[in-house]
Amino acid sequence: MNLPNKLTVFRIIIVPIIVFFLLCQNIKNHYVYALLLFMIASYTDHLDGKIARKSGIITNFGKFADPLADKILIISCLVCFLSLGLIDIVSVLIVISREFIVTSVRLIAAEHGTVISANNWGKIKTVSQISSIISVIALQAIGEVLIQLNFSNVDIYLNISNTIGVFLIWVSVVLTVVSGIIYIYNNRDLIRDFG
Numbered sequence: 001m002n003l004p005n006k007l008t009v010f011r012i013i014i015v016p017i018i019v020f021f022l023l024c025q026n027i028k029n030h031y032v033y034a035l036l037l038f039m040i041a042s043y044t045d046h047l048d049g050k051i052a053r054k055s056g057i058i059t060n061f062g063k064f065a066d067p068l069a070d071k072i073l074i075i076s077c078l079v080c081f082l083s084l085g086l087i088d089i090v091s092v093l094i095v096i097s098r099e100f101i102v103t104s105v106r107l108i109a110a111e112h113g114t115v116i117s118a119n120n121w122g123k124i125k126t127v128s129q130i131s132s133i134i135s136v137i138a139l140q141a142i143g144e145v146l147i148q149l150n151f152s153n154v155d156i157y158l159n160i161s162n163t164i165g166v167f168l169i170w171v172s173v174v175l176t177v178v179s180g181i182i183y184i185y186n187n188r189d190l191i192r193d194f195g
């Protein structure tokens with residue numbers, strides 16, 4: 001297994017640890033740990049593609065596993081946010097539905113011996129999701145520190161930060177839907193042939 005694929009597998013392996021720190025609220029600074037691990041995992045997404053392109057070692061496994069690792073990372077964090085009451089169920093269901101649809105198209109393509117790489121809209125979608133998740137965790141980490149410092153207006157901060165977090169997640173949801181529509185449109189012939 002080459003280095004880019006190892007980084008992709010690492011990104012999948014680190015997800016349960018991120019989930020653990022997001023949900024274990026009895027651990028001091030759990031949001032800080034979750035944020036650091038999420039940023040490391042996100043950076044591997046950038047790094048594996050960069051190394052693969054530079055070294056010319058783009059593989060079918062990488063084309064399939066890289067977006068799958070992204071989906072596992074993103075959806076796991078969104079489900080944690082839902083469990084923590086930081087976002088609403090509709091945004092999570094939209095993202096999950098889009099990912100199932102796109103994965104179905106990829107499976108149809110694989111049946112025909114074709115591996116579909118991520119397009120620019122998919123990359124924009126991933127960057128927006130990663131950015132919004134980093135923002136949400138960072139805002140919660142700041143709130144966690146303010147609580148520890150007995151900051152007097154922490155409730156006001158948390159209300160504002162939660163509103164900002166929801167807004168940023170919804171921006172990424174809109175880009176997720178747009179990228180899904182474009183993905184389906186670009187692969188309409190493949191879908192039509194399968195039917």
